[in-house]
Amino acid sequence: MALLEIENLTVEFDTVDGRFRALDGVSYSVDPGEVLAVVGESGSGKSVAMLAVMGLLANNGHLWADKLEFEGYDLLTMSAKKRREIIGKDISMIFQEPIASLNPCFTVGAQIDETLKEHTKMSRGERKTRAIELLDSVGMPESAKALKKYPHQMSGGQCQRVMIAMAIACKPKLLIADEPTTALDVTIQKQILDLLLDLQHESGMGLIMITHDMAVVAETADRVVVQYKGKKMEEADVLSLFESPKNPYTKALLSALPENATGDRLPTVSDFHLGDEGAA
Amino acid sequence: MADDIILEARNLVREYRTKEGIFGKEHVNRALKGISFSLERGKTLAVVGESGCGKSTLARILTLIDPATSGELLIEGNPIDISKEKLSKDMRSKVQIVFQNPYGSLNPRQRVGDVLTEPLMINTTMSPAERRDKAMEMLVKVGLGPEHFNRYPHMFSGGQRQRIAIGRALVLNPSLLILDEPVSALDLSVQAQILNLLADLQDEFNLTYLFISHDLSVVRYIADKVMVMYFGEVVEYGTRDEVFGNPQHEYTQTLFNATPQADIAHIKARLAASN
């Protein structure tokens, strides 16, 4: 059975100029132990889809879906209580803006502790040990000292690692990682990706990786979904996507990699004269 | 030629002191441990390094927001120490910065027009009409239109916001632009647009860039010289071809090996290994 199944998910937002459709009939599913990469340009609704799954859409958002199921539980009709049990423990998410997602008024240690307290039955001492262990696993130098720091005393990448540590603290069954490594250099990025893949191997965790970095996709994913303007353009396993991209938008995306630069200008998606028809 | 050196850093050190509570003991964290380099006019120096190795700290010192704990900073030959004397408006305009996160680097309550005219209002004696003209001109330079002048940042996509941020940095006619991971939050095609824009602007205004990044493929594309930092120290400093062709330090080699690759052979190897 699939871990998460999304069928025909549509999300609209009320805005001043009326309804804005951010996501238009998107379907995909993740199996336990699988890595699904979602790629697509900024504003294509990648984050919105995941926020809808987490039940965290802003108040002006409306969603419809034929199916939105986690482990067979219907996320659409589930009671708020049951939902709270699942979200944060079984499904957890690494949010896109690490610094904005941490509370500036509390130390990092206090915030990790809070998460552990909420979802586990560990004692105070155990929680502290676990927090240090978590920070070590995401490659935080001097993890014991880092616990006492406030978010503004850390570098961008360090904040991002704290977020990751918090997300994996409760060994979730499904981890949604929204651009988890944008602020990290490649060595730490590698360490984090390896950590996530290890977790996924060990515990059969499902992983949804939202990214715009095709190289990260190539390094981690089993299957790839390409999104463009709120619609799913293409779904394929990694190899066939890189070998023979079907959709013009996917092709454009692959050729915008700086290592594919020809001459001294980088090709951009607009160089491909993609109209809406071209992308359909 | 000496006058071609726009900025020189000699042995910069930066320490952060943190205290636990009111009576706790003080910790000293040396974020920069003696950094020296120089920047040539019209060239791009790329700074790469591990997360937390002090790149943003260096950027803050070079843009004269935070003082260095010790060491010397010379801009166009003049030594600058902001902890001792107040900065002249002229100097303030020389170095500007563009940040990583296009969503956090614009004030949500400020119209694009005000974003671009505020620096002029503070640092120059232009009249409001002149400021407006200059801002309009800048807006067009970075690929937006006059119709965007009165909009708020939340109406723009990440790429457009980064263009606005670049416009704000350039409106004071700086000679040096610090780019702290300007493209890492952007998707590939927007990233390409911004890199192209930066290249065009460099040609037009003879700008010098200090480009902080962790994306080696971008660095290879844009840099003339490369500096690799590791735990607050410079471990490698040379031209792009030297560094990429023949990395000396162990960390640089690790860095290259860790770079994810998007070629098909690589994917095949990985899939084979995991089965």
Add this chain to the structure above:
Amino acid sequence: MADVTQNSGPDTRFELIVNFWRHFRTNKGAVAGLIFFLTLVVIALGAAFIAPHSPIEQYRDALLLPPAWQEGGSWSYVLGTDAVGRDLLSRLIYGSQFSLFIGVVVVSVALVVGVCLGLVAGTFGGWVDTIIMRVMDIILAFPSLLLALVLVAILGPSLLNAMIAIAIVQQPYYVRLTRASVMSEMSREYVMAARVSGVGTLRLMFVTVLPNCMAPLIVQAALSFSTAILDAAALGFLGMGAQPPQPEWGTMLAESREFILRAPWVVTFPGVAILSTVLAINLIGDGLRDALDPKLKRS
């Protein structure tokens, strides 16, 4: 492509307000609260024209008259009269002036002082922050009404002193809120960018950062408006606020305590007035909170 504006939003300040109103309007309770509140403002402003009698004139021939619709009531004193023969309706109408005045003064004082202290604490940090926040913690450690009572006891019972005391008791909330938002805004990159372009500390505090911290403060202001009215009524009831014969609602309650069984209306109407005003303002506060939710502003 990625570089087209995704959805244009409000363009002018006017449209921003329209946008706000659209969100606010969806909350029925808040709208009802707002209507009640506006009516109250009109009544307070036009008290001299609306009120049928003077609030302090004592009609010796009509003591403790019941409301008009009860046995023995008279239509010239619609809500009845109190123990010394003053018209209740007129007193309530004039009382609304006091309540609104108290609310406005207390909130303005607490807001201005609290925001300034919070800005200073959040901007400078270090020992300045420590001192300000410890003092606020001390204020918060006392039960608020008790502290207000102590302050009034020191300053002497009068409406003005009661307002000062209530403002002092309330401003820690503003300080905390402001400090927290300022700290989170200060670590944002736009603040850094403003500093690079030479924006000085004062401009940074008041022009760059403060407008971005306003949403929670507005909500807090609405909620503490009602707390202020309630606290002032409580102080009045305890004889430490407005002094008789001022027709302040809390003081009116206090004066009529002894008639609670004999003439329940003398106690009921001021009580209902306080209750409904506080309720209305709280509803408005909730509506504001929803409408100002920054998540709605994203698009």
